[in-house]
Amino acid sequence: MEREILLSGIGGQGVQLAARSLAQAAMREGRRVLMFGTYGGMMRGGDTDATVVIGEDSLMTPPVVDRVWGVIAMHHLSWPAVSEKLRSDGFLLLNDKVFQAENSHPGPCLSIGATAIATEAEMPQAGSMVALGAFAAATNIVRLETLLDIAEEVLPSYRSQFAEGNRKAMQLGHDAVSGSICEAWGVAEAVS
Amino acid sequence: MSAELLEGSEALAKAMISAGCRFFAGYPMTPFTEVLEGMAEHLPEVGGTCVNAESELEAVGMAWGAAAGGARAATGSVGQGLSLMQESIAEMCFARLPLVVLNMARGQGDYFQATRGGGHGDYRTIALAPADLTEAVSLIQQAFYFADKFRNPVLFMGDYYLAHVIEAVDIGPVDFEALPDKDWLLDGSTSGSGTARIISPLMPVKRNAEVFVEYGDYLETSGDKIAAIENGMEPLFESGHCEDADYVVVSYGTPARIIRYAVDQLRSEGVRVGFFRPISLWPFPSAALTEATRTAKAVGVYELNAGQMVDDVRLSLRDKVVESIGGISFDDSGFGIAPELTPARVEARIREEMANLSNEVDA
Amino acid sequence: MSGALSRGTLVIDVERCKGCELCIPACKPRVLTMTTDKRNEMGYFYPELEPGCTACHACALICPDFVFQVWRYDEAVAVEEEGSER
Amino acid sequence: MSEILETATPPKRKAKLVDDFEPSLILEGKHQLCAGCGEPAALRSTVEIIDELGLADRAIGVFGIGCYTSFSPVLDLEVLQALHGRAPSLATGLKRVQPDSIVFTIQGDGDMVNEGLQEVIHTAARGEPVTCVMLNNGVFGETGGHMTSTTVLGQRTKNTLEGRDPKQHGFPIRMAEMLAPLDGVAYVARGATNNAGNIFQLRKMLQSAFEVQRDGLGFSFVEILTMCPTGWFIQTGEAPDYLADKMASYHQPGIIKDAREGA
Structure with missing residues (x-):
């Protein structure tokens, strides 16, 4: 699968960084991973996306x-292209308030104010990490403990001071979701 | 060594170091920049040197000097930067020096540059093009081996996808047959002995050598050297589903990974299509391609350019219908992200060509 | 010239000479002169030595064609006596 | 008129050899450079200093492209032949992987200042512990006498037949003065080969430059003004004075920088 x-x-x-964290955590849990990100010439403000593929073989x-x-839709900038790719039974997590587009996804969906939560915790740039924590809680695609474990190693050495904040952000996102909404691996397949 | 989750560019850097590369020089240009960053970070850890060269001209010059000093050396850029390096790459072929040159290309417009080159004179460079990161890290080690074995620059063809894909790879050293000592390297030790060494694109020996070789005679050995590489190395390739294929798609690099995926999908639906992927672009695997397309009624060449490798495919298959089915495809980033390069679009393109094929056959 | 000494002498490979004359002003004791009637096989005039060389090797340093071999006598000799036998 | 001495054979009196036909580290002195050329004397001085300093068995010369290139196969020194303008980069890579060697470049003014100006500037700025030697005759000698970036104002060349005019051809570059202020540069001097006195001075400069490299003090640079009577369209005998009057008045010889302690 x-x-x-x-x-x-x-x-x-x-x-x-959120995508890299997801990939690293999945690998830590013994799965095969592939990740590919795109971003324009600008470091800030342009559209950006990352695809993570997680599998068994x-x-x-x-x-x-x-x-x-x-x-995980953090912004509506490239929503038309993104929504086209999402399988009808796939899981969608929206960054509430920041995401402003019309959403007609028929499958399971969770709207959470990831940027708002991060901003309240005085880490406005950690919105995606909040969203990742929430995504993990809603899907069990990786465990929160694994995400917390790899928080430092995914950062370049010159950014390691952000590891603690990112852990907090993922924890906040995780806590904001009451329980599983759409199991990634099914109960039986979950890696113990 | 076990697998590590690495971004392509860093994996390439670590694979080079694992292959024994101890000198690297480069000038930033995305997506080559990321490889340079990796070398700058990791090469000093093993006592190597990474120089942030002030231009591509200087980068290749420094690597030339380091290669002459006997170190496994590499440089690289993107196609545009490689344009600046052509002069030195050609002359290093004549000077019989090993070098690995990475082209982290934007798109696939550099096939002619890699296989024909823009330098002067009768020279050829081996060109290796991986389709994924696992293959890339092993090919890059092979590149250093070939460079030393044939004392010739070797081009390694990557792209934006390869630089930025993140996968778990094993970059442990690969074993190759032992190579002779570099008894030609320059360290100053033979100066003043009457038998001082020279490394030059113009002449292989000093005037007082037992057999002095004139410039013209030396120049004439260039053809022998090209033949020696062609005879000394089996062209590399991968093929699949070709045994009974009506149609074979030829592609290299990252697009070939998508072609492979699309052909697998089509085969699972019973479509008689195969794929062929040259891994060494020079020497080109002509014989293997001929064999792989034996049953094919036509051959499509998918590359992200206006049609370059298609020339080599036509030269290999002179009695087959060979068509270019790719094209230039670029998004706004300018980094070579190809909007047309998705499994669904590629699959649709192959279906379209095969429909034409059966129409032609019916008619 | 009375009292002057020759401290050294030269061997001149005249067949290498291209007649540039750089050695003439370089020679401090002014004991080099260019031929005016004799030419080497390439057709060039070439320098000749008169007694009085100091073995300073200025000629050798400036000569583009490495025409000169410079010798320093163990014992200086009066210029009047040098000619008979160097 | 004094008598002419017989100079075909060595003297019979007891004497010591001061200079042989082939200078040390030059395997074959016979060459096809023009009569009155200043480059052989400059090269001779360079390699003899290397020998005198006892550095011969560590030295590697990186050669550019020019008339002097014909010496690359006849020196008893390891030679790395570079392309036009690129020698300082090759020297950089070579020195980085062979740090115990003594690496020097030989380039002309056309090679260094025209084709490869940025290479030498960056190599100097990096403070690479190599010695760059520039043979400056103000013309592209090998192409037959064309203007370079060091050609002085008023100088006639094949493509400035009426003399270099700054309105048309711009001003010359003073290479030594341009490199000297860079922090990585430890030693800069300009010598000349137009007379024996200048050659003695030049040899001291070369000695300092190689000592700087030997002692790991940084980048060293020696510019050598050399005669090119062919490219200057004058008689060989006029070349030393032409160098002094025309070239050296603009590119003034002397030690321009010596960052060594006590210097």
Whole structure:
């Protein structure tokens, strides 16, 4: 089984780091992973996305995929293209308030004020990490403990001071979700 | 060594170091920049040197000097930067020096540059093009081996996808057959002995050598050297589903990974299509391609350019219908992200070509 | 010239000479002169030595064609006596 | 008129050899450079200083492209032949992987200042512990006498037949003065080969430059004004004075920087 997750937003929201964290955590839990991010020439403000593919065996999937199982939409900037990729039974997590587009996704959906939660905790750039914590809580695609474990190693050495804040952000996101909404691996498949 | 989750560019850097590369020079240009960052971070850890060169001209010059000093050396850029390096790459072929040059290309417009080159004179460079990161880290080690074995620059063809894909890869050293000592390297030790060494694109020996070689005679050995590489190395390729294929798609690099995926999908639906992927662009795997397309009624070449490799495919298959089915595809980033390069669109393109094929056959 | 000494002498490979004359002003004791009637096989005039060389090797340093071999006598000799046998 | 001495064979009196035909580290002195050329004397001085300093078995010369290139196969020194303008970069890579060697470049003014100006500037700024030697005759000698970036105002060349005019051809570059202020540069001097006295001075400069490299003090640079009577369209005998009057008045010889303690 392969699960494709597309994280989409604008530069500066931490989308690439959240994707990297998801990939690292999945690998830590013994799965095969592939991640591919795109971002424009600008470091801040342009549209950015990252695709993470998580599976059991050797992945033949190319870095670009047509259909994804899950989406974390941090901003509406490239929503039309993103929504086209999301499978109708896939799981969608929206960044409430910041995300302003019309959403007609028929499958399971969770709207959470990730940026708002991060801003309240005085970490406005950690919105994607809040969203990732929430996504993990809603899908069990990876465990929160694994995400907290890898928070430091995914950062370049010159940014390691942000590890603690990112842990807090993921925890806040996780706590904001009451329970599983759409199981990524099914109960039996969950890696213990 | 076990697998590590690495971004492509960092994996390439670590694979180079694992291959014994101890000198690297480069000038930033995305997506080559990320490889340079990796070398700047990791090369000093093993006592190597990474120089932030002031231009591509200087980067390749520094790597040339380091190679002459006997170090495994590499440089690289993007196609545009490689344009600046052409002069030195050609001359290093004549000077019989090993070098690995990475082209972290934007799109696939550099096929001619890689396989024909823009330098002067009769020279050729081996060009290796991986389709995914696992293959890339092993090919990059092979590149250093070939460079040393043939004392010739080797081009490694990557792209934005390869630089930025993140996968778990094993970058442990790969074993190759032992190579002879570099008894030609310059360290100053033979100066003043009457038998001082020279490394030059113009002449291989000093005037007082037992057999002095004139410039013209040396120049004439260039053809022998090209033949020696062609005879000394089996062209590399991958093929699949070709045994009974009506149609074979030829592609290299990252697009080939998507072609492979699309062909797998089509085969699972019973469509008689195969794929062929040259891994060494020079020497080009012509014989293997001929064999792989034996049953094919037509051959499509998918590349992200206006049609470059298609020339080599046509030269290999002179009695087959060979068509270019790719094209230039670029998004606004300018980094070579190809909007047309998705499994669904590629699959649709192959179906379209195969429909034409059966129409032609019916008619 | 009475009392002057020759401290050294030269061997001149005249066949290498291209006749540039750089050695003439370089020679401090002014004991080098260019031929005016004799030419080497390449057709050039070439320098000749008169007694009085100091073995300063200025000629050798400036000569583009490495025409000169410079010798310093163990014992200086009066210029009047040098000619008979160097 | 004094008598002419017989100079075909070595003297019979007891004497010591001061200079042989082939200078040390030059395997074959016979060459096809023009009569009156200043480059052989400059090269001779350079390699003899390397020998005198006892650095011969560590030295590697990186050669550019020019008339002097014909010496690359006849020096008893390891040679890395570079392309036009690129020698300082090759020297950088070579020195980085062979830090115990003594690496020097030989380039002309066309090679260094025209084709490869940025290479030498960056190499100097990085403070690479190499010695760059520039043979400056103010013309592209090998192409037959064309203007370079160091050609002095008023100088006639094949493409400035009426003399270099700043309105048309711009002003010359003073290479030594341009490199000297860079922090990575430890030693800069300009010598000349137009007379024996200047050659003696030049040899001291070369000695300092190689000592600076030997002692790891940074980048060293010696510019050598050399005669090119062919490219200057004058008689060989006029070349030393032409160098002094025309070139050296603009590119003034002397030690321009010596960052060593006590210097």
